[in-house]
Amino acid sequence: MNFAADRADAVVSVLADGSRRAVHGYAGFVAAALAIAVAFAYADAFNLVRYRDALPTILVLLGDSLPPDFSRWQSWGRPLAETLAMSICGTVLAAAAAAPLGALAAQGSGFPVVSHAARLVLNTLRSIPDLVWGIMFVAAVGFGPLPGLLALACHSTGMLGKFYAEIIEHVDTAPGEALRSHGVSRLAVLRFSVLPQILPRVVDVTLYRWEHNVRAATVLGVIGAGGIGLQLITAFHLFAYREAMALILVLLGLVTLINVLGAWLRARFLA
């Protein structure tokens, strides 16, 4: 029967399509594996000779830094508070700037030109490392935590804006359409449909960014942005490895504390 033959042909073509896609999949996998191998080779990671002295050196360094020396702990309170303040203020400023930028950058926000412009701003903010932002702001406003928090804010705005835009793009549009069919304004759709849907993910990535910024704020201390990082780099410069180890432990404690706080906040918002 002609009809049956037609159907058989159609089935064969569907199956052929499937095998073609599988072949493409394997080819892509092999290409990716090759690219990764080249990257390792290029970074000199296969040059085994260079690993010869690595372990002994690390052990010597570890030995020199043990036991940790907490004797100057009284002078760490202020730098620690500075680092914490930098991370909090940087994250809050970034979240405040990233919210409108991310909303504009999200595909389907309504105006393609504006959305591309917002994306460009976010990409620029993000592609300049926070260390570079830090050097710029130290020159602009002087030493201390202020340039640090401005640097964190700039770089984090780029990161958070990108994440916010992606979260907004994944929002279910159906509840918003229901609102629009009732004659509700665009702003109200954002408030009553988009916001409740994105809130848990936004809280999640913002808390994650805060945790990241505590670590980043430490590094910024190195270039004169104050905080515990300055103490750490000073200890290294003075070869006071045991004090450096103590500072690293303190930092670890702080980051762990913030992770615990973040987990608690997440549990509250995701419930």
Added chain:
Amino acid sequence: MPTAPCGRAGRSGGDDLPGNAPPAVVLDQITVCLGGQMVLRDVSLVITAGAITAVVGRSGVGKTTLIRTLNGLVRPCSGTAQVAGIGTLDGAEAWRAHRRRTATVFQDHALIGRLSAIDNVLLGLADQRHPLSLLPWPRALRQRAAMALDSVGLLARANAPVGKLSGGERQRVGLARALVRDPDLLLADEPFASVDPALVGQLSHDFRAAVRQCGLTVVIVLHQLDTALAIADRIVGLVDGRVAFNGTPCAFDSAARGRVFHNLRALSPLLKDMP
């Protein structure tokens, strides 16, 4: 729906409409194009005030698009819509007035899963609040939402997140969100699709009683023909975006059914339970 969800007295007693009931909405030669494809062609319809108009047809014929045209989510490329008391829907002002009196029950519920049932129902009243207000929902509005939930028999689940409700319960939340607006025109897109088939009979009976008591004008898309025949005052059959039948349930004879559900030979074993 044990109680009447609306606040007004409504049409009393009689289940039959007067023969010369006024039109609520008149569609004149509406054509809708979506993605370069003509989805509705020259649809002309009179939707009678206070009546239940059931839209039936195979999937993909444009039933959802017809509902979306009536609530303004889709703008026709030609044709006009006139609404009693408002006139032609052309400007923003006319649409605002029309939408204020209209509510829609969506096929896929269109609820927010993480919000509670009552918070979802409150979304039906979002046009009564300033979008930037940080205050909680006013007590009067929350009371209306609770009463709407009660009217669909779901008050006990008011504070449960919608994501944890069953399909049928979600559908009822969607219905409550529409009813809380106290609309004149109720649009419903397959509102019983996710309800246990054994319950559809009772639910659709309650639905008819409730909307009758409120004097609502209803346009309802149904895929179960027997449900449509049981509750509708008028049946509109769509085929390929055109009106292929428009008449009373009694007039929807086997010839008319054949016209609307034509070309289903391959599926007929699956559809034998259709009357």
